[in-house]
Amino acid sequence: MACANVTHTHHRKTNVPLVHGAKLANYLRPMRVVSLVPSWTEFLHDLSVDVVGQTKFCVRPPEAFRRVPRVGGTKTADVEAILALKPDLVVANLEENDREQVEALQEALPSSAEVWVSDVRTVRQAWQSMEELGQRVERSHEAQRMTLAIQENWGEPKPLVAEAGYAVWRAPWMVAGHDTFIHDVMRWWGIGNAVAPDLPGRYPTLAQEDVHGLRSADTWLLPSEP
Template identity: 35%
Template sequence: MVSTVLIALLPLAAIAAPRCVEDDVGREVCLEQPAQRIVALSPGAVELLFSAGAGEQVVGAVSFSDEPPAARKVPRVGSYKRLDLEAILALKPDLVIAWRSGNPAAQIEQLERLGLTVYYSEPVRFAMIGGTLERFARLAGTGPVGKPVAEQFRAGIKALRERHDDAKPVTVFYQVWEEPLMTVNDQHLISEAIRLCGGVNVFGGLPALTPRIGREAVLGADPEVIIAGGMGEDNPAWLDPWREFGSLTAVRRDNLFFVPPSTLQRPTPRMLEGTRRLCKHLEQARARR
């Protein structure tokens, strides 16, 4: 009789056991039960949570959290650079997903002092995107949804890497912002996408993650390809000023390409789509030599 009772209680014990994961700063984050009220403090984290099957549990988001479309209906709690702490507290979240390098550190620390559970998210490599999906799914109790999405992303990245493993190098300038003119160095996730496609970031050696540069520096580097994001998902206007510089190799060969910014500038599964586009553009550049 005793053994039967113990066996019957095992599933309940498993459900009641704390679910613990390690966040991207190496801290253990534990919840007694799946998170039901999640506040996400970056557009990328919002998208990752929806991809992990936890969209219905997201009760607060920051401005520009626009993917998937359902995320646009989530109440706002300020911008990622300036959080509305009162709005966050009013939502009574059982989990807050913070952006380590993007959110104001003092505000996040204040949320922790007030007793909120904070997970610091900072996926800086393709491998970390899949892992983040799985950890979010564990915290939210949506593993059956999140795990297949993570596996599909890993498989897609692996296939792209194998396809372009022997591709001839192409020098690339990636424009992440127009005014001030900004790019990325080799430590940035975007540069991993560039390398995967056989590209060489002409500003990869700069010390800052997202360095500010001048147009003279781009002219001096003379990249074979210029890739730009933009102010919107279908607005390639940032490429137009470069057409004035006919001496640039990228201009002479018509290698000015646009990639929708949210597909490369957010660490989400849609980076697979953005990287595919990037690889296609570099293949076009090789064909125009």
């Protein structure tokens, strides 16, 4: 007996109330998602979500970067371009995106759509947010499976073996403070934060002499950007 190839796609109906005012229609269609957060964009593509718009910094996966329309930067999102894509869900982050732009989107989007804003400051919060976003895009099982795989790979927090500073910006020098996701990831892998915990702000600004004065740092960690 010949068997037809069947592709299973997650769909939803409209005009039935859903969470946070999102509604289902009288017809079936995939959820349309715009992501303004590079890390969440990659996660959404891994979940096979229909990402219809993303920022110019959402470079992974490369195939999606070439294919998916870009809607500006993480802090310079094009609100009109996003609205034109008619998203059901816009994914944002409290730290990474511009608050005024996020609020403008919340005001301009129809009641059938929502803006989901994450605020991740610890490793465990990241895992919780992965599962929450998976629920939002109707991929709960896949998100839970990915989260569990990461948890098994990371194991438990490691003993402290080194001290390091983590610079997030130059001119002026800005470093990751203690109330940040970066700090928690470092600590998880046994790397203490050489930046004093009492410095003001989550990303303190340091003068050049202050950077040289962090003598407890065994090394400095630098992101690929900037």
